[in-house]
Amino acid sequence: MSEFILEMNGISKEFTGVKALSNVSFKVKRGEIHCLIGENGAGKSTLMKVLSGVYPYGTYQGDIVYNGGVQSFSKISDSVKAGIAIIYQELALFPDLTVYENIFAGNEVKNGAFVDWNRTIVRAAEMLKKVKLNVNPEVLIKDLGVGKQQLVEIAKALSKEVKLLILDEPTAALNEDDSENLLQLLRELKNQGITCIMISHKLKEVIAIADKATVLRDGKTICTLDASKGEITESIIIKNMVGREIDDIYPKRADKQFGDPILELRDWSAYDPKLGRSVVKNVHLHVKKGEIVGIAGLMGSGRTELAQSIFGNPKSYKLQGELYLDGKRSAFKHPQDAISAGIAYVTEDRKGDGLFLIQDIKSNITAANLHEISTRGFINSNEEVSISNSYKQSLNIKAPSVEQIVGNLSGGNQQKVSLGKWLFVGPKLLILDEPTRGIDVGAKFEIYTIMNKLISEGMSIIMISSELGEILGMSDRVYIMAEGRMTGELSIEEADQEKIMHFATQ
Template sequence: MSEYILEMNQISKEFTGVKALRNVNFKVEKGEIHCLIGENGAGKSTLMKVLSGVYPYGTYEGDIVFEGNIQKFNKITDSVKTGIAIIYQELALFPDLSVYENIFAGNEVKRGGVIDWNQTVVQAKEMLKKVNLDVNPEMLVKDLGVGKRQLIEIAKALSKDVKLLILDEPTAALNEDDSENLLKLLAELKKQGITCIMISHKLKEVISIADKATILRDGETICTLEGNRGEIKENIIIKNMVGREIDDIYPKRENKTIGGKILELHNWSAYDPQLSRNVVKDVSLHVNQGEIVGISGLMGSGRTELALSIFGNAKGYKLQGDLVWDGKSIVFKHPSEAIEAGIAYVTEDRKGDGLFLGQDIKNNISAANLKSISQNGVINQNEEIKIADGYKNSLSVKAPSLEQIVGNLSGGNQQKVSLGKWLFVGPKLLILDEPTRGIDVGAKFEIYTVMNKLISEGMSIIMISSELGEVLGMSDRIYVMAQGEIKGELSADEATQENIMQLATQ
């Protein structure tokens, strides 16, 4: 008989009349890696917040059984004491503190009521070995990359004698090497008897590592798939996630019409005074009307810096070279000038830079083009509602009303609002930086469909993406960057994962 370390029975959770969870059943065996999958808004994070005590006992219906005992967690520290640790996508580290201080924050090593810093460093080194991270424990966290910070979060959890480790989208912000290292670590922790629950939208990772995978849809348990039965397959996962078959994740465009050049860069360079180096080096490229141009490359290759240098140079780079926009040589000194000319940029960091999380859908969509619905400095609120409602419907934003606070939306719906905000300015060229990062396959398909529709209407798109499948599936042409330089240009027909990676690692 299977030994369950965790049973969540008939869990229901409601927010102001909206059922986020409906009688969810979720069981995890001791020592397994169990993936929790579903579209954005399916209830995955809500279920884990119930489990960890973020939503305390009494605010939900149903029972949490951990190691055979019914639990009534009133706060996160209650679940931590039982051996449950959760690591969120937005890491909860103190950047200005050292590695060892972060590992034992709130769990200090004490002797006689006083923190023993020497012993803290010694034990921190032991925790770092467990996660295969070779760094000086006295380094400040802010000086480390995202991949290493993720491992420090896991080391922090291990320092508390964790029995059940929950990871919410742990590889969303990691490059391929860091993602692979993290998955290997989870496999090692499994051998040590630690049970893992991993929330992920990356189906290849789920297929490679999961012993079981439970799928939620619209707040309900749909099924649990078992790896040893060969059930954890992409087509089976997608069908159960979205309730329908998606034969081709990347929808095809019919009747492509490619026009003349709308953007050209000639020997374009961007020098970052803060880093004292060129972040973009001697780049020459072009974008035609009615095409999607993919920009591929590893993290740190200069892709985002290139986009920002085109979009009004918000970072204050020292620019060299020529930018030709719609046939005219020009330099945009501020993003407002780029917007006025017809260029829009959807940032990779929708929560940090792209949206006003504390404001509603209506205010976010109108934010970049208020002047078009204002007269004498006064916003025409009826027009604002009409415009926002149009984009909410056309982009299939799932929300009860336009007054929904954007910070409470799922990642996929936040991305759609961010897209609507920039479509409202009526751009000729749309720069999409990691357009589907951290969103599920159903929402991805919807965004790809919108992209194809925009292209068919004559818009041009530059798409920066770390997902090779996305670059290959959606681009008409692909530029590959490394170390701030363009290393090659590939047509859609000649591009493969292998030759893109070969160029990206030059």
């Protein structure tokens, strides 16, 4: 038996003339954790979709050798039967079904022609024990947090006797505790003989868990790094990912000059009638002109709810307290009021809330400010193209033209389109909610550079982030939230990860 459970040899894949993969080769040893890394658009997810049968045999060139035999998967169920399971960043669970129904969906435990629900629940409990998830199998998926839902997905894979588990950005939506729990589970699965391939943009996680790491760039295999040889380091990974060295992932601003407060909140609270509780409680906050203010905290701490309460209250919270913009007390009843006043909000969920994925770049960039390019209710298409091209160039959006459908762009380029959309409204205060979630190190550097440029031009930024390195690397001042309260405020000179986590757990 070969020491390699998987060999992908000379894989090439095209989409309407665009070469997504070019002669990619990739080998994974049995029982190892192998990370697949690269910038957005490098071909990582495409390669895994070829492997799992999403792109069936005949639509690509090259060979998949799995368990010693050449495979020709024509659909996903073929790879599942072979013992390959893939878990995507967007979880494929049924929110209104129970945990046990989700674990065995499509793989029901039967007694003759009928589903044996009692045995299903017992077996589901066994799978949950394997992934160390202590929940009732009869609870609904929608009542679980994202971290627990991720574990249910893995339990679902284990129920199918998986031999090769593929995880695509598994920790992108998880807090640090849930991320560490997931990584520890992968180590335990490795000890049980299960091979894992993990796609990740979080380099610290790659360094912590990978036995090997293969780097893709522009649809080509660049190298495979070996942890046992000391090759999996941040500097080596970045150099191979982007084709150049990035000495400091967080670009510095030489001249920091802050003006008067542009935004101030006094005793600010938001009550959510649907939840029946306050999601923001008695917050005091101020942001000066030319300042990047970071807001840190664990998931569920109220950071996004705070941003939404400032940005015209789209969730219809019951608000209390005072909001001052440029020293003048203000009240925004609708996001359009906030936009008109000079506030823009780049949501954490660019696919769900931030962009129209089925529309092109130009339609997305101009969507929040159509009156600027309209005359008597008609859009000036020439002006729309001109303005969109200017943002495409200034934000370095990598696409053939502004006619490109946004859903076909990489995550980093989608985020730049989302930024362009809100920059077009000409804000003085930009709220960025998880601005680099799910994008690679090269795209992150570009986003940070854009942020610094905007600040130098007089804009102010509130940055919500779950990455403490990002908070410490880009902020001028840091607020920390826990359970809807503002539990701490630190200058960047006194802030460190230990102090932030101390306040985040108050």
